Amino acid sequence: MVIVFVLVALAVLAAVAGLHWYVWRRLVRDTTAAPGTPRRVGTAVFAAGPVLMVAALVAERAGAPFWLQRTLGWPGFLWMALSLYLLLAVLAGEVVRPLLRKLLERRTRPEPPAVPVPALAGAPTGAPTGVPANTPQPQQAPATEPRPEPRPEPAPPSRRLFVSRVVGGAAATAAVATVGYGTYGVLRGPRVKRVTVPLAKLPRSADGYRIAVVSDIHLGPVLGRGFAQQVVDTINATQPDLIAVVGDLVDGSVKDLGPAAAPLAQLSARHGAYFVTGNHEYFSGAEQWVEEVRRLGLHPLENARTELPGFDLAGVNDVQGESEGHGPDFERALGDRDTARACVLLAHQPVQIHDAVRHGVDLQLSGHTHGGQLWPGNFLAAAANPTVAGLERYGDTQLYVSRGAGAWGPPTRVGAPSDITVIELRSTRA
Template identity: 35%
Template sequence: MRFSLQSILFFVVMNVVVVLGHIYLYRRLFRDTAKHPHWRRAGVVLMGLLATIMTGGWFVPRLLPGETAAIVSRLNWVWMGVAVYLLLGVLSLGGLRRLSAWLNRRQADAAPAPVVDEERRQFLARATAGAAIAATGGVASYGVWRAFHPPVVNEVAVKLPGLPKALDGFSIIQLSDVHVGPLIQRRFMDAVVAQCNALKGDLVCITGDLVDGRVAHLAHGVGALSNLHSRYGTYFVTGNHEYYSGDEEWAEALTRMGITVLRNRHVRIGEPGASFDLVGVDDWGARRSGYPERSYDLTAAIAGRDPSRASVLLAHQPAGWREHALEAGMGLQLSGHTHGGQFFPFNLVVSAIWEHDAGLFREGDSHIYVSRGTGFWGPPLRVAAPPEIVKVTLLA
């Protein structure tokens, strides 16, 4: 894997945030709740260990044997999600406590400053910590259940310009951002395949970020896709995580599984007298990640096609839809990448950053559907952004 300056800076900044976050949790959960040195020492050890696991989560598993590495990875991702909600809980409840104290001081106005009651302060600190832990347990438990529970099925109908009447009602099943890896494995994939087959789509597409790991480790889990059934087969385009995991090796492995990999090219779907073009491009961000020779190239993908024909574009990221896909006359683009934020409050952040964050968008006669993803990345949490399988029905 190649490391860009941007990825290195991101890694450094995130590790600083992780360390500061664990220091804050130590202060609120251990230092403020008791004075006993053994309790505080235990807090230092625990927060230090968890911070180390999280900051080393990218490279430490690569130094460990297989099953041990998987356990460390799982612990890292689970704790990351819990830590986010624990921080939110402590910050929110602590903020309310400080606001209440400030209002009380305002009401007292010119009254003499009260004597600080250390026992009361410690009681409030314990109450805040306990409430934050309880709230975190509830939200995180729901998020884990939703992440591993079968994805919801979202059905949308899209009028595709130029689609022959004979193909009216043609259905495409979209999977995206499955992220097969340490947490998502064969059992999850078998269930997803069963869901897809029950939808009886005419075609299945996978819009990138299928894997988080090498072929040698994940081939068994991904192999469940060989059991997908549809009239016109299964098609795949790369996402940014394929480049982290070996995009060329995975392209070859998926081809052996009977999946058609579209790397900046198009194919004709349908019968000789009634068909449309399925166009696939490599990931938009591959160039910035150090793979300019294997990145998004819509010009190459549509070379030689009749622009008057109906077209569906598979592109992992919604970036470039207006600037490139619309300009090229693509009637529909299917994307993923954003996860819809995956879990609160990141769904709000993603909505603010991405113009097309999740769902169906239209401009003129063209549409783009951005999937929230079928699996998850990182923390096994789905809160306010459930995973989905999308069934798109094309209308003439």
């Protein structure tokens, strides 16, 4: 097993190195006429970037000292996003490159030589046209001093070099702008999204009940206490009846991230705030985090259920907990409930919808996918999850998947804006 892991890791590192070499070749080597300072600087960037990226990943997963995680996190994870979009932009440039080269060839094609005009018959050779041959010509004054030799003009760059610089510059600009805007979108905080969900079993007395759903906050070396405060303030401003924190709250230990999570104690809703684990909690010490969120005033639902006015609220552990013997137990959470009552289930991963359908759940609230986070990651997320984002129906059960409030790895989102969703339950009997 260890040998297989090592071989896979080596294969991944070789692929990363190969892709970086390809992008370096297009953006650095092909855009510099000869070795010099620009090429050395570009080479240094492309050598340091992947090293920092791998170091940031290893430091976070290995539980390195938190100061080291924070030091490596920003440059390493931002390079992860930037290298992705540099690669995509360079690949797009391969399509443009031959077209631009052909366009330049047409514009610089040499003109045909001029046809000489024949001299008039009878005109003396060497005499200007229309001037008599015996007319005395003016004498030129002798030059008093020699003129300085003109400096040779620098040779223009070759067509191939010019095309490489245009395409490479456009690719780098597009990648930097994409990552910059995507990072700004995360750091400014999630936006509120409102979704109405009709439930057939919901009584009229609970019509209009509002649940604020937040998932995938991912507090860690990059997103800290300030970001948590933004999330809490945004949730509280919606004045929900209930708050559901649907997993992946943190990427790190209680020791390192306890202060960052402290603003969660300010969450305010009429019927309180509830929490279920995500897969990243099991990378970070799930038991300790369950106790920490309880201390902060949230109510953990570990394969458990509670009765609220008008419906049952249940929660199951994440499937990652199976590795520690604390996986989801739908029978324990839902087995003995009154099926005449509406049921809302908190479950981190959308793949848990199939168990929810078998147990007669009316609505499952999930996260986990980040909506793909970095396009075209949404296609990978769609291959691994029944729903990537939004509301869908599976038989008599509806599934809502939030894109999440934060970001894992790069603090960047492209094509998958972060959100906090206010679910408004509507009774079909109203």
